[in-house]
Each structure stands twice: as structure tokens, then as C-alpha cells.
Amino acid sequence: MNLERVIFGFFIILSLTFNFVFVIGDIDNPMHHSVWILTIAILVNLIATGLKLGDRSQVGALLLAASLVADLLLITARVVWVIYQNDTLQGPSAESIVTIVSLAGGALIANIVSVIILIGDTLMSRR
Amino acid sequence: MLVLRYMRRPIFVLIIVYAIGITGMALIPGTAADGSPEYMSLFHAFYFFTYTATTTGFGEIPSEFTDQQRLWAILCLYIGVIAWLYAIGSIIHLIQNMHFVQALSEYRFSRVVNRITEPFFIICGFGDTGSLLARGLSDHRFTAVVIDRDPERIKALSLRDYNVTMPGLCGDPSEPRHLVDAGLKHPQCKAVIALTSDEDVNLKIAVVSRFINPKVQVICRSTSTKHKEQLAPLDNVRIINPFEIFAQLLSMAIITPRLHNLNSWLVRAKGVRLGVPLDVPSNNWILCGYGRMGQWLHKYMKLNSINPLIIDPDIESSSGIDRFIKGYADHGTLSDAGLDTAAGIVAGTDNDSDNLNILMSAQVLNPKAFTIVRQNHHANQLAFDAASVDLILQSSLTTGRRILKYLISPHIQILIDYLREQGEQHTEKIVNRLSTSIGDQTPHLWSVTLDSKHAKSATELLNAGHIINIGDIIRHPSRRCESLSCVPLVVLRTNRPIMLPENEIQLFNNDSILFCGTEQSEQLLASTLNNTYTLHYLLTGKEVARGFIFQWLGQLAEDKKSSTA
Structure with missing residues (x-):
């Protein structure tokens, strides 16, 4: 067991799960989506991106690319939240939350790609 | 361009006939539906002439023709149809012309050859040996360009199912023009192989190729000692005597x-x-x-x-x-x-x-x-x-x-000659090694050069001062203590070959290594030599930290350890 790989895998899978936790629920119901979860997901994603920097292998490049896509989409979703948060007293309206959750859903795909690559690489090297 | 030059006269005839018909039709007055005189517009006249001359015949559009118009329409029909028959006949005549067909196929052939981007060989003569050679090259995914005098052999070539494209030209291979068409001056042309049944033709091909492109390798089949004496002093020329082989x-x-x-x-x-x-x-x-x-x-x-x-x-x-x-x-x-x-x-x-x-x-x-x-x-x-x-x-x-x-793999023959001198016991040793490593699988020969193009990570590690032994790079990337199913046969270093290198032989930049093994092991070895992390693991048995943060943490831990010690 390699401690480095444990930490690396932990953050990559954690960013996927937080992303999923935010996206799950009705897409147009603001009650199902917490801004706190979204913020934590962004934070974890940024840490995972940082861990991927500097890996010079082909797989490393692909992982970094997937991570950057997820960051971009999640941060966009957070910015959209800021713009629309005064729609109603409870936060964004149903129309706005659809945009936000769609963006986070895109990031979810990028995170899934990341995890698949990680698993594939681990299975391939088998050491 | 050739087609246009030949078709110049039929095209002129068509243009003139169209001009006469359209002008006449536009000048002759017709009657509109309400009985008032009406002239056909130039576009309508062209439309009418087009469907008349091509014998489509939609009828009298837009309104019924007058007798003057019908008279002119008869003339239009005859001259139009005749002009078209003349043009089509000329095209058919051109297609049936042998020289035209030859020129067209040569043009197509040289276009195919010019588009080749991989290294390729020119085979002159597609007899038994030529077709066996082409088959072997195709198995190793090398392209060859074939020239043969016999059109039947070129037809046979086009019916074979090769893994790569093998363009064929029907013509005299000793003619310099045909050799140049076949890519003798092409920067990727690696060798010309003269295998025609006529040995004087082979000699001429060798000499012509030598003059046109001195850098290209020439292999010439010849059994005569006279030819051998003539060609032996030229470098890059090799005589193959089938009887001697x-x-x-x-x-x-x-x-x-x-x-x-x-x-x-x-x-x-x-x-x-x-x-x-x-x-x-x-x-x-x-x-x-x-x-x-x-x-x-x-x-x-x-x-x-x-x-x-x-x-x-x-x-x-x-x-x-x-x-x-x-x-x-x-x-x-x-x-x-x-x-x-x-x-x-x-x-x-x-x-x-x-x-x-x-x-x-x-x-x-x-x-x-x-x-x-x-x-x-x-x-x-x-x-x-x-x-x-x-x-x-x-x-x-x-x-x-x-x-x-x-x-x-030019070095394999050097190895065979070396083994012949060394005797049978030496051969038995290498045979044992090969059979434990490869067994009953099909052998595959390939060579790897340690340069930045073919083995990027290996050259990086060598430049950073690491020592790489040949036994380290053939370790299995998943199970370090096992070896890939391949055996290094020759290490080539500035033209001085090391035969049957032991695992402890140290490698340097620009070494070229000839391996015998399975095709799978070639792929694994190539990915090892281009992946710094795998190669480092195989050399040391330790995983190197990936990414800046882990490298920094690792450095930190090491510093702490050394300071406490």
C-alpha cells in the first residue's frame, strides 16, 4: 500500500461524491440543493486539481484535464448562484436552480471520467 | 489538363453550336397566349436548346411555337445532337487510347507514391521472390512500391490483400523515369531491390539508382561474378546471390x-x-x-x-x-x-x-x-x-x-554469422534462453533506439545520470521480478555490436538494441521506455512521487529524516 496513492484516490473520489450529493434531487426544486455542499465540492475539487499538477505521464495529463473541466463548471455554477440568489427570499428561483444544477451535472461527468481513469490506471499497473 | 487539351476541338464545336442555336431562338418572334408577338429571353432560349440538344425534348415551352420558330427548332435539334455525339465520341476515343490510359495510371501512381509518409522500399520485379518479399514487408507493416514489366503481374499485385498499400507500376524498371516515378528521390525511400529475371537489368537498376539517389540502399540479385566485381566497390550496394545463399x-x-x-x-x-x-x-x-x-x-x-x-x-x-x-x-x-x-x-x-x-x-x-x-x-x-x-x-x-x-533487422544476420563462428554450444545457450522466454509463441524481431523520439523517458533518466542496465528495462511493468517474454540479441553502439548482451550490460544514449520476443512484449517495452514513472520503478523498485505537492512532501520528509540522523 502506498500512502501517496491513498491520499490521491481519496480526494478524487471525494470530489465525485460531493458533486453527486449536490446534484441529486429534483432539478427545479431549490430545497434539494444546498449552497454549502456546492462550495465544499468546489474546495475538494481544487485540492484534487492541485494534487494532479506536475504528473508528467499521459494518464496524469488526462486526469488534470478532467479536473480542470470540473473546476470550471462548478465555479460557473457558484457564480450563477451568486447572481440569482436574491430571486426569492429562500434563494434562487426554480428557473435559476435548473441552470445551476445542470452546470454541476456537467462537472459530475468530468469527475466520473476522472475516477474511471484512476481505476483503469491502477488496474493496468497492478503493482 | 491532358483531357482538356485533347477535348479542345469538341468543346469549341459545342460552344459554337450552342451560340448559333440560342441566338437564333432569341431573335425569332413567337406569339404569346393572348396573340401578341413575344420574344424568347436568352435564358429561355438556352433552356430550350439544352433540352433539345441533349434529346430530352420537353416540348414547346412556354407557349406554342410559330412556324418560323419550329423551322429553327429543327435546325437546333440536328446540329445540337450531332455536336454532342461528336463530343461524346471523342471522350470514348480518348478513354480507349492506350497511351492515354498509361499516362493516366502513371500519373495516379506517382500521386500515390508522393503521398507516402512512412519509410518505404522499391521492389523491381514481382516474380516469386518479389511477391514473397512484398508479403513479408506487409506482415511487418512496411510499404513497398512495385515495378514490373509484365501487366499481368501488376494485376496480380492489385488483387493481393496486403496490410498496407502497395502501389504497382507496369513498366520497364531499368528506365530511370519509372524509378523516379516510383519514389527513388522521395526522402522516405529506404532501399531499391532489383529482383528481375534479367541480371543485366538488375545491374542497370543498381547503377541508375546509385546515380540518382546515392543515399538509398541498393540490393541487387545477381549470380555473375562479373557484376559482383563491378558493384562491390560501391557502398550502399549489396549483391544477393541466390545460389550462394x-x-x-x-x-x-x-x-x-x-x-x-x-x-x-x-x-x-x-x-x-x-x-x-x-x-x-x-x-x-x-x-x-x-x-x-x-x-x-x-x-x-x-x-x-x-x-x-x-x-x-x-x-x-x-x-x-x-x-x-x-x-x-x-x-x-x-x-x-x-x-x-x-x-x-x-x-x-x-x-x-x-x-x-x-x-x-x-x-x-x-x-x-x-x-x-x-x-x-x-x-x-x-x-x-x-x-x-x-x-x-x-x-x-x-x-x-x-x-x-x-x-x-539488418543486425540479425551479423548475429547468425557470429554464432556460426562461435560454435554449437553457444547457439544452444541462446536457444535455451529463447525457448524459456518465448516458448511456442511466434517470434518477432524488432529493434529499439534509445533516443528522444523512441525512448523519451529512458534518455531523460540517462541524461539525469541514472544507470540503466539492459536487464532493468526488460523487467515486467506489473511484476518487477519477472521479465518480459523477450530476449535482447544485439546491442549496437556506434557500429560496434555487442552480441548476446548479459543483463548487466549498461546502456547509453543512442544505443540500438535488437530484441526477439512476442509482439505484446514489444508494446510493453515501448510503453516502459516512454513512461518515466514505470521506468523509475523498474530501475529502483520504488514508486517515485507524482505531482508537485507529493514531491514537495516527500522532500520535506527526507530532510526531516536526515536532520534527525
Whole structure:
């Protein structure tokens, strides 16, 4: 067991799960989506991106690319939240939350790609 | 452009006829639906003329024609149809013109050749040897451009299912123009191989190629010593004498059966298993046929102190041979020659039916005798396969394989020559190593050069001062203590080869290594040499930290450890 790989895998899978936790629920119901979860997901994603920097292998490049896509989409979703948060007293309206959750859903795909690559690489090297 | 030049007159005729018809139609007044006079517009006139001249005939549009208009329409119809028939006839005539077809196919051919981006070879002459060579090159995914004088052979070429494109040109290969069309000046052209049946043509191809592109390798099939003397001083030119190669192989089978076994296994000969050499007797041979090939065979057998009994109808006693029988190698002559007590017989005449006859007699007189037969024509393969011979040597096949070996992995022949000098024990060692590593799988030869293009990470580590042994890079990327199923055969360093390197041999930049192994191990090795992390793991057994943060943390931990120590 390699401690480095444990930490690396932990953050990559954690960013996927937080992303999923935010996206799950009705897409147009603001009650199902917490801004706190979204913020934590962004934070974890940024840490995972940082861990991927500097890996010079082909797989490393692909992982970094997937991570950057997820960051971009999640941060966009957070910015959209800021713009629309005064729609109603409870936060964004149903129309706005659809945009936000769609963006986070895109990031979810990028995170899934990341995890698949990680698993594939681990299975391939088998050491 | 050629088509347009030839079609100039028909096109002029069409334009003039159209102009006359359209102008007339536009000038002649017609009647509108309400009876008032109306002129056809130029566009309508063109529309009318187009459907009339092409015999489509939609009728009188937009309104019924007057008699003047109908008169002109008749004229339009006749001149239009005639002009079109003339134009179409000219095109058909052009297509049937032999010279035009030839020019067109040459143009297409040179376009295909110009578009080749990978290294390729030019094969002149697509006979037995040429087609075997093309097949072998295709198996190794190399492109070849074929020139042959015989259009039937080029047709045969286009029907083969090769893994890569093999463009073929029908023409005289010794004509410089055709060689240039075939890509002799192309920067990726690696070699010209002259394999036509005419040896003077082969010589001319070699000389012409030498002059037009001195950098390109030339391989020339020739049996004459005169040609050899003429071409030998030129560098980059190699003479292949099929008779000599044949004699070499045959003497290799007799003198060093293990090496012969290894060699046949490497060239993937049918039915050969590594480590199961032929049990060839070393004396008491009968050699049937003393032509050009027979003389080479005799020379090589003599060199290895075998004195065979020669049977040939045209043999002269003055040629310095002590054991011979003058006569045809038929049943009577063979039993006179003592075939029933002979250990082996070589049926080496240049006639396949004679050779089969000799085999038949041998099977009757002495079924235990070791039989080696020369097969002259590829088409007789089935008959020879059925004759249950110990060893079939086919001249075109041996020549084709030798050239292929030279083109694909030139160092393997150096290794074979080295092993012949070293003796059979050395061969046995390498055979054991190969059979434990590869076993019954098909052997595959390839070479790797340690430069930044083919082994990026290996050169990076070498430049950073790491020591890389050959045993380290052939470790298995998943199980470090095991090796890939491949064996390094030769390490080439500034043209000084290291034969059969041990695992401890240290590698340097720009070394070239020849491997024998499975195709899968080639891919694994290539990915190892281009992946810094895998290579580092194989060298040291430790995973190196990936990414800046982990590297920084690792450095921090190390500093702490050293400061406490």
C-alpha cells in the first residue's frame, strides 16, 4: 500500500461524491440543493486539481484535464448562484436552480471520467 | 489538363453550336397566349436548346411555337445532337487510347507514391521472390512500391490483400523515369531491390539508382561474378546471390543444425519448433546436379570437409572433382552410386520433376537416407509438401527471407554469422534462453533506439545520470521480478555490436538494441521506455512521487529524516 496513492484516490473520489450529493434531487426544486455542499465540492475539487499538477505521464495529463473541466463548471455554477440568489427570499428561483444544477451535472461527468481513469490506471499497473 | 487539351476541338464545336442555336431562338418572334408577338429571353432560349440538344425534348415551352420558330427548332435539334455525339465520341476515343490510359495510371501512381509518409522500399520485379518479399514487408507493416514489366503481374499485385498499400507500376524498371516515378528521390525511400529475371537489368537498376539517389540502399540479385566485381566497390550496394545463399543455408543445416533450427525459427519457417534441430548426417552424401547451384553447394560442402559423390550428365573430369558419376540421376545411376548405403542425398537439379524423381528413387532404395531437395518453382509447393522430405529449400523463398531480414533487422544476420563462428554450444545457450522466454509463441524481431523520439523517458533518466542496465528495462511493468517474454540479441553502439548482451550490460544514449520476443512484449517495452514513472520503478523498485505537492512532501520528509540522523 502506498500512502501517496491513498491520499490521491481519496480526494478524487471525494470530489465525485460531493458533486453527486449536490446534484441529486429534483432539478427545479431549490430545497434539494444546498449552497454549502456546492462550495465544499468546489474546495475538494481544487485540492484534487492541485494534487494532479506536475504528473508528467499521459494518464496524469488526462486526469488534470478532467479536473480542470470540473473546476470550471462548478465555479460557473457558484457564480450563477451568486447572481440569482436574491430571486426569492429562500434563494434562487426554480428557473435559476435548473441552470445551476445542470452546470454541476456537467462537472459530475468530468469527475466520473476522472475516477474511471484512476481505476483503469491502477488496474493496468497492478503493482 | 491532358483531357482538356485533347477535348479542345469538341468543346469549341459545342460552344459554337450552342451560340448559333440560342441566338437564333432569341431573335425569332413567337406569339404569346393572348396573340401578341413575344420574344424568347436568352435564358429561355438556352433552356430550350439544352433540352433539345441533349434529346430530352420537353416540348414547346412556354407557349406554342410559330412556324418560323419550329423551322429553327429543327435546325437546333440536328446540329445540337450531332455536336454532342461528336463530343461524346471523342471522350470514348480518348478513354480507349492506350497511351492515354498509361499516362493516366502513371500519373495516379506517382500521386500515390508522393503521398507516402512512412519509410518505404522499391521492389523491381514481382516474380516469386518479389511477391514473397512484398508479403513479408506487409506482415511487418512496411510499404513497398512495385515495378514490373509484365501487366499481368501488376494485376496480380492489385488483387493481393496486403496490410498496407502497395502501389504497382507496369513498366520497364531499368528506365530511370519509372524509378523516379516510383519514389527513388522521395526522402522516405529506404532501399531499391532489383529482383528481375534479367541480371543485366538488375545491374542497370543498381547503377541508375546509385546515380540518382546515392543515399538509398541498393540490393541487387545477381549470380555473375562479373557484376559482383563491378558493384562491390560501391557502398550502399549489396549483391544477393541466390545460389550462394542457398548453399550457405544447406551447409548450415548439415554442419550446424542447431543454428539452422534457430535461423528457420526466426524467419518463421513452417513447421519448425525451436530447440528441435534436424538430425543431419555429416558425411557420405550424394549430390545430384552440378550446375551453377551445384557448384556453390559443392564449394560450401568442401569447405566443411564433406566430399559428396556428384551425379550430373554434363560433368567434366578435368574440373578437379574426384568423386563423380557422369549421367542422369535415374534409378539405375542412383543404385550404382550406392544410394542404399548413403547417409543423405541432395536433389539439387534445376528441374522440379527431376528432383521429385530422385526423391522417389531414394524412398525406394533407401528410405532412411536424409533427403534435401531444391524446389525451383513456388507453384509446385503441394507436390513437395506431399513427398515427405526432410528439408525443402526453395531458392526464391530463401532469397526473399534473406532480403527481408536485411531490410527489417539488418543486425540479425551479423548475429547468425557470429554464432556460426562461435560454435554449437553457444547457439544452444541462446536457444535455451529463447525457448524459456518465448516458448511456442511466434517470434518477432524488432529493434529499439534509445533516443528522444523512441525512448523519451529512458534518455531523460540517462541524461539525469541514472544507470540503466539492459536487464532493468526488460523487467515486467506489473511484476518487477519477472521479465518480459523477450530476449535482447544485439546491442549496437556506434557500429560496434555487442552480441548476446548479459543483463548487466549498461546502456547509453543512442544505443540500438535488437530484441526477439512476442509482439505484446514489444508494446510493453515501448510503453516502459516512454513512461518515466514505470521506468523509475523498474530501475529502483520504488514508486517515485507524482505531482508537485507529493514531491514537495516527500522532500520535506527526507530532510526531516536526515536532520534527525
